[in-house]
Amino acid sequence: MKLHLLVSIAVLLVAFLPRHECRAIEPPGALPAPAHQPALQQQQHLPLLVRLGEEYFVRLGDGGRSQSVIPATSADATVRKALDLQLTQRLLQSKVDNLSRFVSSLAEPAERGRRSEEPPISLDLTFHLLREVLEMARAEQLAQQAHSNRKMMEIIGK
Amino acid sequence: MRGAMSVTFRVHLCFFLLSLYVLKGQSRYLEEHEITPERVLSLLNSELKRELSDEFVYRRPLRCLDMLVVEGQFTFMADRPQLSCAAFFIGEPNELISIQYDAANIDCAGGDFIKIFDGWVLKGEKFPSSQDHPYPLYERYVDYCTTGSSRRVIRSSQNVAMIFFRIHSAGSGFTITVTKLINPFPCNVISQTPEGSFTMVIPQQHKNCSFSIIYPVEIQIAELSLGNLNDVSLKRSPWGCAGTGDFVELLRGNGMDTSKMVPVADLCYSFSGPAQMKIGCDNTVLRMVSSGKFVNRVTFQYRLLHQHELEKLRGNNLEDFCDME
Numbered sequence: 001m002k003l004h005l006l007v008s009i010a011v012l013l014v015a016f017l018p019r020h021e022c023r024a025i026e027p028p029g030a031l032p033a034p035a036h037q038p039a040l041q042q043q044q045h046l047p048l049l050v051r052l053g054e055e056y057f058v059r060l061g062d063g064g065r066s067q068s069v070i071p072a073t074s075a076d077a078t079v080r081k082a083l084d085l086q087l088t089q090r091l092l093q094s095k096v097d098n099l100s101r102f103v104s105s106l107a108e109p110a111e112r113g114r115r116s117e118e119p120p121i122s123l124d125l126t127f128h129l130l131r132e133v134l135e136m137a138r139a140e141q142l143a144q145q146a147h148s149n150r151k152m153m154e155i156i157g158k
Numbered sequence: 159m160r161g162a163m164s165v166t167f168r169v170h171l172c173f174f175l176l177s178l179y180v181l182k183g184q185s186r187y188l189e190e191h192e193i194t195p196e197r198v199l200s201l202l203n204s205e206l207k208r209e210l211s212d213e214f215v216y217r218r219p220l221r222c223l224d225m226l227v228v229e230g231q232f233t234f235m236a237d238r239p240q241l242s243c244a245a246f247f248i249g250e251p252n253e254l255i256s257i258q259y260d261a262a263n264i265d266c267a268g269g270d271f272i273k274i275f276d277g278w279v280l281k282g283e284k285f286p287s288s289q290d291h292p293y294p295l296y297e298r299y300v301d302y303c304t305t306g307s308s309r310r311v312i313r314s315s316q317n318v319a320m321i322f323f324r325i326h327s328a329g330s331g332f333t334i335t336v337t338k339l340i341n342p343f344p345c346n347v348i349s350q351t352p353e354g355s356f357t358m359v360i361p362q363q364h365k366n367c368s369f370s371i372i373y374p375v376e377i378q379i380a381e382l383s384l385g386n387l388n389d390v391s392l393k394r395s396p397w398g399c400a401g402t403g404d405f406v407e408l409l410r411g412n413g414m415d416t417s418k419m420v421p422v423a424d425l426c427y428s429f430s431g432p433a434q435m436k437i438g439c440d441n442t443v444l445r446m447v448s449s450g451k452f453v454n455r456v457t458f459q460y461r462l463l464h465q466h467e468l469e470k471l472r473g474n475n476l477e478d479f480c481d482m483e
Contacts, residue, residue, distance in 0.1 A: 004173055007173070008172075008173055008176060011176055118282065119275075119279045119282060120299065121299070122280065122283075123322070125223075125280055125281070127372055127412070130280065130372065131372065133223070133224070133246070134225055134227075134246075134248070134350065134372075138351075140227065140228060141228045
């Protein structure tokens, strides 16, 4: 009898505890969909760095030598140059490293480790630009999610 | 006796009816509210399913410099020589990135390449650092020209990955499909947003995990659980956390590599109740070091610093390094 009573109380608690209102889960810090979204889509074919509409720094250099930093504007020729975002030419350097690693296979492990820790390919991009492209990508995700939801509602409505 | 039995019978009946009522759908734990494309598709006939499944795959051209948060199919087609291109991939903290080569038309012998990196590399600094990543650096780059069709699907070890590519000839290119997989115990994470909260759990594994926020933030540690709760040896040490196997540290810096960042605080005792810090650097990292003997857990939240807070931080600091308080 007592067992029945306890179980009944437990079931009642499960059934009748107040529930939270269902709501859409929003990721924290979600950006509102940009007002210029159609324009954004039209501009998809334009160089990305022009759309950012601000100065950015292009590192032109090769082979790990000291590199010059050129502030660029959104002029066409400069943008074309800027789009050749020179990956730091560690690709060439890595080939040299591979050779020297092969030759000096008896080198100290620590020394070998230090040399191999240098990423052979890297991208020179400021944090500021990185955040800009990240925010644009998140706006794209929101737009795509809205489009996907609209499609689903159309299907459900059929 | 007869009266007692009927009372018992009534109790049983009431209990049975109550259970039926509860299970009719009033229990919120049994209901699923999430409507996903997959669930909708499963309700349709096969022909309609085939027609519509294509619509649900997001497609667009890949740019020479790109950032992808969405899943989908992306095609890069060079209209002229593109010698220095890279795309970043990032997911939610509990996701892994899976990249599949659908097609590739490049001239490897002519110097074209496509390399996928397990992590992010920026200005020669990589995330996760070599100390925190399970694989050595040379294994983190997967070269299409070397592996070819033997590795068509590459999966990242954390929520970020990158692709580097160089195409010399117009008309050459490749197509990839990006999908996300769930990671139940995220270890190394880059936050997509400057605000959020997270709980990092390392379940008795000997590894180091970093949570990187590439914004100047105020970070607040709400709860930290290190080791066995009954382990009295894990108490506050006046000499810092040196020598302890399990601790959490806060790092600041202006690069991606956590091994090159400056520690600003370390915690090697369990506590609850917020401990907060403002860090005005390009990168703020919470890093947990775990010996593998215990289940360690840390819960924290973070928010973007406002401009006036940044200015105040800079005003209070004389060093030419990024600022903190």
